[in-house]
Amino acid sequence: MAFDRHLKILENLALSSVLGFIALLIAAISFVVDSRIVAEELSVLAPSSAVVVVASHADDPSFDRIYRIQTDAAFSYASVVSLRSSSSTVLVGVWFTSTGELRELRFLGSCSSQLPSTIRNLIAEFPGAETAVGRATDLVRRLANGTSEGGS
């Protein structure tokens, strides 16, 4: 009886160890995948000559990162935001000024929506778009304020 119990504990431990090892492996692979995704996003958001750092990792369902893009004269912020409705999803590039004001929105891609003729159409089609972009704007404003406070 005691032997059976010990055997079961050993089995459980063996399975837990294997699953733990697999979890570590997945975590390691996710770093590689993330670096590929960052490279892809930066190729769209920033010119190749710019110096880019990840300003913030966002805990938001619509966007993952805010980038700080330093060009020769000034710096700005940018992010890739995904906008979802019940019938389609689109990727939008969002650019902000150094003070955190929304500067530009650009349609990047989608696989379940027609190309919107204008950003105004895009926002009209996705009722949550302004909310998602608004959340990104809020975060960038906080970053911009933090930067200016830190700098002063």
Place this chain on the structure above:
Amino acid sequence: MNEGGSGFVPNPILSGLIGICPLIVVSRSLAEGTIYGLGAAMCALALGALAPLVRAFITDRLHAPATLAFSAVLAIAFGFCVRIYSSAIATGLWIYLPLLAVSGLSLSTLRHGSLLDRSAPDGRSRFAVVALESLMFFLTAAFVGGAREIIGLGTLTLPTPGMEPLRLVVVNISPLRIFVSPAGGFIFLGFLVAVYRSTIRAIRRRQL
């Protein structure tokens, strides 16, 4: 529920229901339908191949949790591949990529793997049954996605890599946009089932 002495054996009706709902929500375009169907099929095939090995090395008590964990690993790995291949498609499939771990096809494979008998009642091997189910699921997902996109948006998005998949404009209008919404997906599925049943009925009549 417990057909083979394992802890958890999914009911086929439960598997079907769980399989249909994400398929309908997610297959809004040819690209999404194809990639989702491919993911479900590949996860099921890998699970089907691994299930007998798992049974050989792991006790019955731990068979179901181990297979489910492996299914989750496969779904996550496939999700990584899709994110690298095309971020637009990965964004469209969203939460349904990790949910491939418990897709109807995976649960059906889990059910086959949990049974002690390696052959199905009709004599075919269980892996052959899984392979056929996977192929049919993949074809159905691609067809449903493509048909809904053409009817709903008048376009056909190919599962090409990159942020903006290649899009073919079939007609320059959106005839019935409701078909790309989940509600339209279920309407489309209803039509599909009606066509399937009437075809089967016609074939049976001819045989009589």
